[in-house]
Structure formats: C-alpha cells, structure tokens
Amino acid sequence: MSQAQARILIADDEPNLREALRIQLERADFTVIVTVDGQEAVETALREQPDVIILDVMMPRLDGYAACRQLRAHYRTRHIPIIMLTAKTTEDDHVTGLTGGANDYVTKPWKSKELVLRVRNHLQWAKTQRAVSPLTGLPGNLSIVAERQRRVEAGEAFAVMFLDLDNFKAFNDRYGFPIGDTAITAVAEVLVQVLEARGEPGDFVGHIGGDDFQVLTDPERAEDLAEAIKTGLEARMPLLYEEEDRARGAVRVLNRRHEFEDFPLMSVTIAVAQYDPAAGGHLAQVDDALRELKQFGKGLPGSVVVTERRRQNLHDGVTPTTGEPPPSVPRSEARPPKPKKSNAA
Numbered sequence: 635m636s637q638a639q640a641r642i643l644i645a646d647d648e649p650n651l652r653e654a655l656r657i658q659l660e661r662a663d664f665t666v667i668v669t670v671d672g673q674e675a676v677e678t679a680l681r682e683q684p685d686v687i688i689l690d691v692m693m694p695r696l697d698g699y700a701a702c703r704q705l706r707a708h709y710r711t712r713h714i715p716i717i718m719l720t721a722k723t724t725e726d727d728h729v730t731g732l733t734g735g736a737n738d739y740v741t742k743p744w745k746s747k748e749l750v751l752r753v754r755n756h757l758q759w760a761k762t763q764r765a766v767s768p769l770t771g772l773p774g775n776l777s778i779v780a781e782r783q784r785r786v787e788a789g790e791a792f793a794v795m796f797l798d799l800d801n802f803k804a805f806n807d808r809y810g811f812p813i814g815d816t817a818i819t820a821v822a823e824v825l826v827q828v829l830e831a832r833g834e835p836g837d838f839v840g841h842i843g844g845d846d847f848q849v850l851t852d853p854e855r856a857e858d859l860a861e862a863i864k865t866g867l868e869a870r871m872p873l874l875y876e877e878e879d880r881a882r883g884a885v886r887v888l889n890r891r892h893e894f895e896d897f898p899l900m901s902v903t904i905a906v907a908q909y910d911p912a913a914g915g916h917l918a919q920v921d922d923a924l925r926e927l928k929q930f931g932k933g934l935p936g937s938v939v940v941t942e943r944r945r946q947n948l949h950d951g952v953t954p955t956t957g958e959p960p961p962s963v964p965r966s967e968a969r970p971p972k973p974k975k976s977n978a979a
Contacts, residue, residue: 640757643667643684645675647693662750672696676704679711686756691720706735708811713768715756767841769815770822778840778848782917789911793856795849796905796924800932802845804897808885817874818845824866832862853908860904860939867902868937875899903931904939
C-alpha cells in the first residue's frame with residue numbers, strides 16, 4: 635500500500651488541533667478522514683475502514699479510551715492500528731489506553747516528523763498482519779489472493795468455495811457484536827474441523843473478512859467437501875442462539891423501518907466454482923460465477939450448496955424467479971443458468 639492510498643482517520647474535538655493534524659498528514663501524502671468526537675470516529679471507522687486511526691483521549695460523547703475499546707470489540711475494525719493522542723503523560727494513563735487496545739501513544743504537543751513516522755510504521759505493521767485474520771487466525775484476504783494466483787501460475791485446476799452466512803445481521807442486532815464474533819469463529823472452527831477430517835494436504839481455507847470465507851480444493855472433491863461443511867454448520871449454528879429463539883426458529887429485531895420483525899436463524903450459502911486452465915479460464919470468470927451462484931443461493935431457504943455445473947443443467951427448471959428446483963434435483967445442487975462472460979476475461 636502506498637502512502638497516497640493510505641487513509642488516516644483522526645478524531646479530535648479541538649478545531650485547531652484537528653486542522654493541524656489534517657494538514658501535516660496530507661502533506662505526507664496521506665488521505666485524511668476527519669471526525670470530531672469518539673462516537674463519530676467509531677461510526678465512521680465501521681463504515682470507511684481506514685488504515686490507521688488517531689484518537690484524542692479527551693473528547694465529548696465518547697472519549698478516546700471508550701472509542702478504542704469499541705473499535706477493538708468489532709470484527710470490522712479490531713485489526714486497524716490505533717494511535718492515542720494525549721496531553722496526559724503518566725504511566726497509568728498510558729496503561730489505560732494500551733489495556734483498551736491502543737497500539738501507540740503520541741503526547742501533545744507532538745512533533746510532525748515523529749507522528750508521520752509512527753503512522754508509516756503502523757501501516758507497515760498492518761500490511762504484514764493482514765495476511766492473517768486477527769479474529770479467526772486463518773489466512774486473510776492477501777493470503778487468499780496469493781494462494782489463488784500461485785495455483786494459476788502453476789497451471790493447476792482447482793475449485794473455489796465461497797461461504798457466506800445468511801441472516802447474520804439479524805443475529806448481530808439481536809445479541810451484539812461481541813457475540814456476533816462467536817458466530818464468525820464458529821464457522822472457522824467448523825471449516826478447520828471438516829478439512830482436518832476429510833481434506834487433503836493441498837486444501838486451503840481462508841477468512842476474507844466478516845462472515846465471508848473461501849476454501850480452495852480439488853474440483854473432484856469440492857461438492858462433497860461443501861456438503862460436509864454445510865452439515866457441520868447446520869449442527870453448530872443453532873447452538874449459538876438462546877433457547878427461546880432456537881425454539882421459535884427466529885430472532886425478533888428492529889428492521890430498517892424501525893419495526894419489529896422475525897428473521898430466521900442463521901444458515902449458510904456455499905457457492906462452488908471451478909478454475910480450469912485447460913479450458914482457457916480466468917479467475918475473473920470464477921469470481922463472476924461465485925457472485926451469481928451466491929446470489930441465487932441466497933434466494934433459497936435454509937443452508938444450500940450451489941454448484942456450477944450449468945451446461946448439463948440449463949433445462950433443469952431451476953430459476954431465480956421460482957427459487958425452487960424440481961423434485962428430482964436435490965436443493966443443495968440447484969444451480970442457475972450459465973452467466974454471461976466477464977468483460978475482464
């Protein structure tokens with residue numbers, strides 16, 4: 635990541651200090667996102683996903699310590715380096731921030747060169763850490779991209795399995811983000827358990843982020859492996875709910891219209907597509923196929939495995955409109971019509 639691409643979120647309620655920070659960081663070729671207090675910083679960080687966050691300690695609504703704790707508690711922001719900016723210099727003050735998850739401290743008045751150097755160091759640290767998901771310990775997005783490219787360059791045929799939880803937002807809304815993290819880790823645990831029991835040495839599992847995962851495996855074993863993962867998750871996910879919700883088969887939360895609505899328990903959509911170098915395939919086509927298969931699968935009730943065997947199933951009667959395969963086709967093997975080729979191919 636170049637400096638010009640790096641986005642730094644700053645939170646300070648003092649206009650003069652906020653402006654000084656913005657000018658100094660922009661002069662160092664960073665993109666700066668400005669917020670005026672801790673609450674706005676948390677909300678903006680969840681939405682914008684900056685690369686480094688600088689929090690003033692003393693702020694209204696939500697001080698820097700509380701903002702840091704909230705950012706560390708959420709799986710979308712817990713990996714982002716946080717620098718605390720403070721006039722407090724006692725050891726106890728620093729310990730409070732570090733205990734809450736801060737990576738570093740800069741004391742007011744700060745030196746511009748030192749601040750920029752600290753930001754650069756944390757950017758480099760974060761770049762290294764992103765190779766592994768901080769929540770699950772699985773290889774992260776950079777590692778997934780690198781592994782896929784390695785197989786392409788080696789001329790290997792392989793299947794890509796994309797896993798996405800359904801109704802995960804409702805679970806988060808019902809139980810809160812820390813409990814939501816347990817659902818993410820539960821998916822990772824099931825993936826690892828299934829691969830350890832049924833996988834081969836060449837299989838690969840990674841955590842893209844949030845509730846999205848990818849598995850790379852042999853094309854011949856992909857569907858059986860996906861079905862085993864689906865079965866494992868179907869057994870595990872109901873246990874994450876309280877008994878009352880589990881018995882009802884739904885959680886009751888406020889929807890976007892601020893009305894209470896029942897949402898089904900979490901299920902999983904697993905899309906499976908294949909990369910075949912002999913057929914002149916391209917990874918962009920695989921990703922296009924995965925997106926369409928996932929979209930189709932999310933229109934079906936419950937947990938599903940959606941595979942890619944389109945040509946021999948163009949007339950199997952399954953359409954995204956009806957959302958149901960004919961009785962002779964297992965729902966977990968339902969698949970949509972063949973998509974158009976990607977322009978990137």
